[in-house]
Amino acid sequence: EAGVTQSPTHLIKTRGQQATLRCSPISGHTSVYWYQQALGLGLQFLLWYDEGEERNRGNFPPRFSGRQFPNYSSELNVNALELEDSALYLCASSLAGLTDTQYFGPGTRLTVL
Amino acid sequence: QKEVEQNSGPLSVPEGAIASLNCTYSDRGSQSFFWYRQYSGKSPELIMFIYSNGDKEDGRFTAQLNKASQYVSLLIRDSQPSDSATYLCAVSPESGYALNFGKGTSLLVTP
Numbered sequence: 317e318a319g320v321t322q323s324p325t326h327l328i329k330t331r332g333q334q335a336t337l338r339c340s341p342i343s344g345h346t347s348v349y350w351y352q353q354a355l356g357l358g359l360q361f362l363l364w365y366d367e368g369e370e371r372n373r374g375n376f377p378p379r380f381s382g383r384q385f386p387n388y389s390s391e392l393n394v395n396a397l398e399l400e401d402s403a404l405y406l407c408a409s410s411l412a413g414l415t416d417t418q419y420f421g422p423g424t425r426l427t428v429l
Numbered sequence: 430q431k432e433v434e435q436n437s438g439p440l441s442v443p444e445g446a447i448a449s450l451n452c453t454y455s456d457r458g459s460q461s462f463f464w465y466r467q468y469s470g471k472s473p474e475l476i477m478f479i480y481s482n483g484d485k486e487d488g489r490f491t492a493q494l495n496k497a498s499q500y501v502s503l504l505i506r507d508s509q510p511s512d513s514a515t516y517l518c519a520v521s522p523e524s525g526y527a528l529n530f531g532k533g534t535s536l537l538v539t540p
Contacts, residue, residue, distance in 0.1 A: 349527055349528075351530075358517075358530050358531060358532035358533065359519075359528075359530040361527040364526070372526065374527070404472075406473070416460075416461050416526065416528075417475065417478055418463075418475075418528060419475060420472040420473045420474070420475075423471075423472045
């Protein structure tokens with residue numbers, strides 16, 4: 317069974333640009349979660365999508381947004397990039413409502429110059 | 430703010446010894462508890478989950494949960510150098526909600 321996949325692996329942008337990160341969940345999983353892991357910090361919850369709807373978001377500004385598509389894949393958009401947005405962005409999926417065990421993808425390393 | 434606390438380490442143990450990793454949480458209503466392992470530059474990998482008070486064993490790993498004390502631990506028996514990684518404790522308030530992670534404990538197993 318294929319795991320969670322994310323693309324791209326690495327992304328380099330400059331301040332003020334927009335970044336789009338993509339995630340495909342494990343087959344059959346309907347929930348997708350996005351986390352940010354900045355250097356020296358723990359995993360910070362960004363967004364949770366289930367059945368195409370945003371269910372919850374963490375303490376991040378509105379320039380962090382996303383969506384979930386009918387096939388349950390998801391994308392995370394970060395507008396007006398700032399230097400401190402440089403981090404590893406992790407996507408996880410789960411069978412929401414049945415189990416809350418989350419499985420992580422390999423992550424996208426975003427570097428903002 | 431619902432906190433999950435872990436000692437940052439590094440925790441150094443000799444090969445073959447038992448490594449004991451600890452985690453406390455502040456939300457008394459927490460339902461599910463997870464341990465993930467994260468190698469440097471990689472994504473977290475699920476090791477174990479535990480929902481009920483007591484011990485849960487899986488191979489060399491044992492998770493222990495004490496909800497009254499709001500404490501969860503992970504024991505690694507017969508530690509190997511390949512176990513050297515950061516171990517993340519994660520807590521979920523209820524099914525389907527985002528996990529609240531501790532900052533992790535760095536484990537170093539020395540040959």
